[in-house]
Amino acid sequence: xxxxxVELRDVVKVFPNPDGGVVNAVNHxxxxxxxxxxxxxxxxxxxxxxTSLRMIAxxxxxxxxxxxxxxxxxxxxxxxxxxxxxxFQSYALFQHMTIAQNVAFGLExxxxxxxxIELRVEQALAMVQLTMMDLRKxxxxxGGQQQRVALARALVKRPAVLLLDEPLGALDLKLRKEMxxxxxxxxxxxxxxxVYVTHDQGEALTMSDRIAVMNRGQILQIGSPVEIYxxxxxxxxxxxxxxxxxxxxxxxGLDGEHAVVQPDGLxxxxxxxxxxxxxxxxRVVISAxxxxxxxEQAPELKVGDAHSHKNIFxxxxxxxxxxxxxxxxxxxxGLEHRLIIWEQNNKSILDPTEFYAQGDETFLYIxxxxxxxxxxx
Amino acid sequence: MxxxxxxxxxxxxxPTLFYLGVFMLFPLLLVVALSFMTRGPYxxxxxxxxxxxxARLIDPLYLRILLxxxxxxxxxxxxxxxxxxxxAYYIARVPVRQRNLLLFLILVPFWTNFIIRIYAxxxxxxxEGLLNTLLLNLGIIxxxxxxxxxxxxxxxxxxxxxxxxxxxxxxxxxxxxxxAQLEAAADLGAPPWRAFLRITLPLSVPxxxxxxxxxxxxxxxxxxxxxLMGGAKTVLVGNLIRNQFLTARDWPFGAAASMLLxxxxxxxxxxxxxxxxxxxxxxx
Numbered sequence: 001x002x003x004x005x006v007e008l009r010d011v012v013k014v015f016p017n018p019d020g021g022v023v024n025a026v027n028h029x030x031x032x033x034x035x036x037x038x039x040x041x042x043x044x045x046x047x048x049x050x051t052s053l054r055m056i057a058x059x060x061x062x063x064x065x066x067x068x069x070x071x072x073x074x075x076x077x078x079x080x081x082x083x084x085x086x087x088f089q090s091y092a093l094f095q096h097m098t099i100a101q102n103v104a105f106g107l108e109x110x111x112x113x114x115x116x117i118e119l120r121v122e123q124a125l126a127m128v129q130l131t132m133m134d135l136r137k138x139x140x141x142x143g144g145q146q147q148r149v150a151l152a153r154a155l156v157k158r159p160a161v162l163l164l165d166e167p168l169g170a171l172d173l174k175l176r177k178e179m180x181x182x183x184x185x186x187x188x189x190x191x192x193x194x195v196y197v198t199h200d201q202g203e204a205l206t207m208s209d210r211i212a213v214m215n216r217g218q219i220l221q222i223g224s225p226v227e228i229y230x231x232x233x234x235x236x237x238x239x240x241x242x243x244x245x246x247x248x249x250x251x252x253g254l255d256g257e258h259a260v261v262q263p264d265g266l267x268x269x270x271x272x273x274x275x276x277x278x279x280x281x282x283r284v285v286i287s288a289x290x291x292x293x294x295x296e297q298a299p300e301l302k303v304g305d306a307h308s309h310k311n312i313f314x315x316x317x318x319x320x321x322x323x324x325x326x327x328x329x330x331x332x333x334g335l336e337h338r339l340i341i342w343e344q345n346n347k348s349i350l351d352p353t354e355f356y357a358q359g360d361e362t363f364l365y366i367x368x369x370x371x372x373x374x375x376x377x
Numbered sequence: 378m379x380x381x382x383x384x385x386x387x388x389x390x391x392p393t394l395f396y397l398g399v400f401m402l403f404p405l406l407l408v409v410a411l412s413f414m415t416r417g418p419y420x421x422x423x424x425x426x427x428x429x430x431x432a433r434l435i436d437p438l439y440l441r442i443l444l445x446x447x448x449x450x451x452x453x454x455x456x457x458x459x460x461x462x463x464x465a466y467y468i469a470r471v472p473v474r475q476r477n478l479l480l481f482l483i484l485v486p487f488w489t490n491f492i493i494r495i496y497a498x499x500x501x502x503x504x505e506g507l508l509n510t511l512l513l514n515l516g517i518i519x520x521x522x523x524x525x526x527x528x529x530x531x532x533x534x535x536x537x538x539x540x541x542x543x544x545x546x547x548x549x550x551x552x553x554x555x556x557a558q559l560e561a562a563a564d565l566g567a568p569p570w571r572a573f574l575r576i577t578l579p580l581s582v583p584x585x586x587x588x589x590x591x592x593x594x595x596x597x598x599x600x601x602x603x604x605l606m607g608g609a610k611t612v613l614v615g616n617l618i619r620n621q622f623l624t625a626r627d628w629p630f631g632a633a634a635s636m637l638l639x640x641x642x643x644x645x646x647x648x649x650x651x652x653x654x655x656x657x658x659x660x661x
Contacts, residue, residue: 079563086564092557096579109566
């Protein structure tokens with residue numbers, strides 16, 4: 001296997017605090033990003049994702065640990081000597097230069113011949129479909145166009161790694177969705193490694209080959225979008241990516257990959273899929289996503305089914321919302337435990353009595369493979 | 378009820394028109410009118426319209442004074458940029474709390490009367506003054522320097538007086554430059570000095586232009602500094618005008634010299650701002 005495009009080895013970054021203390025922005029982070037990969041750092045604000053990116057770019061230096069680009073230890077190499085280029089959240093276009101001058105800037109710094117600069121600027125602007133805009137100033141362009149200029153300006157340098165710091169954050173939702181697909185296509189076309197920082201889980205799922213979920217300066221899980229969504233390894237990841245229902249409880253039995261959990265104060269037992277090493281008596285949470293559980297009106301019909309004797313519980317519907325593709329139902333389990341269930345509207349029904357209504361008494365079925373048992377954080 | 382939009386607009390700007398009319402246009406017209414009159418035998422103004430005052434101004438003596446004033450004002454502007462730029466750059470880069478303190482310190486001298494501050498400079502620069510005493514005691518010089526009452530002293534006084542007018546607009550321009558712009562330059566391969574030449578310097582041009590105008594125009598009319606620090610040797614156009622009004626009591630000739638100064642200042646400022654691109658998107 002070839003060298004990873006970017007490697008972080010036990011990187012720590014500590015910032016001094018105005019009130020005399022210190023902040024551990026990045027706490028012992030290690031990861032490897034492969035060549036040509038679209039890799040996302042995902043997490044809430046203040047989780048250390050931007051600091052990690054800035055350390056790869058060279059704007060910050062690690063307090064301890066090492067950063068390698070293409071196998072080369074970066075140490076205190078300044079940004080202008082690193083084979084990485086950045087697309088800034090604010091774009092940071094040079095307002096006093098034209099679009100063409102902005103894109104040419106990085107090539108001029110390399111002292112390339114004028115003819116080559118002109119050719120490459122032209123190609124870069126064509127790549128982001130801004131050929132006709134070359135003589136305008138950044139202020140004369142829309143937000144989406146400025147974003148493309150920032151992209152062209154960084155990509156024209158043909159970096160080993162392109163670093164993107166929430167590049168779509170300032171765009172409106174519709175444009176953001178378009179740009180997500182466009183960015184992904186562009187990345188596949190140029191084949192450059194992208195390191196993408198975002199707090200938007202939908203964005204990360206749509207574009208990434210792999211995602212690192214971060215919180216409080218640490219990486220909690222690294223995996224493909226499917227792994228991260230389907231098999232979160234802790235409560236934070238399950239909660240941060242998509243929506244889910246949690247039931248806190250205690251492990252009372254283990255059977256291979258399954259665990260039997262007794263949720264607090266409900267007087268029931270739930271069979272679920274054990275994640276990681278669990279022991280009887282351990283505190284856990286069950287995570288069940290709203291689209292992976294369902295309401296059943298006549299559970300007795302299911303008797304004899306391999307799984308149906310377990311994980312069926314009486315619930316009371318307290319609220320429903322029809323949102324077109326599915327119906328979102330809030331139901332109460334036991335006395336007060338709220339659960340969200342998304343029922344897909346895959347039949348064409350107009351009769352309102354066919355839908356659940358407030359006050360309906362019914363049963364909830366949680367398929368055991370959809371109930372992930374996670375160690376309590 | 379519909380109103381004529383033009384009448385409406387006129388009503389809205391009438392306070393401004395009134396202010397400009399009373400405090401700018403009317404006094405200016407008085408000076409213009411005065412410049413075409415004649416001095417009476419006892420220093421009074423005789424209302425006889427002629428061009429004699431302007432004819433007198435063509436004298437090489439006055440033209441030399443005018444040219445010298447231009448040179449002093451230009452040198453003052455250049456020196457305030459050279460000294461003011463590093464200062465403004467430093468202030469724009471320190472943490473916000475220190476920044477406010479430093480800006481405050483720049484403005485503190487304005488609390489003291491200008492004349493008193495000039496006398497303080499006289500104390501520093503004169504033959505037995507602070508500067509000479511210090512240099513003599515340190516053994517750097519053997520004979521006291523004759524700085525006071527020389528063109529150098531005038532320049533020192535002018536640069537001192539006008540420095541804040543250069544520092545403040547320069548600071549405003551420099552402070553507006555986002556850190557991300559310089560990071561982007563570094564990211565694209567520019568070492569700090571190239572980033573300075575390609576990003577910081579061009580983006581500070583609007584402040585430099587504004588500062589130059591604020592320094593150059595009053596420097597052209599300055600008479601207090603040459604009076605007190607230049608001795609009798611240095612006469613600027615400001616002194617000439619002052620002398621005509623107060624000493625020679627020749628108001629019409631003073632008014633004509635004022636008109637010449639006004640015209641010259643306008644032309645220089647216009648040419649300068651045109652060439653520097655003032656009013657284009659530089660000032661965003």
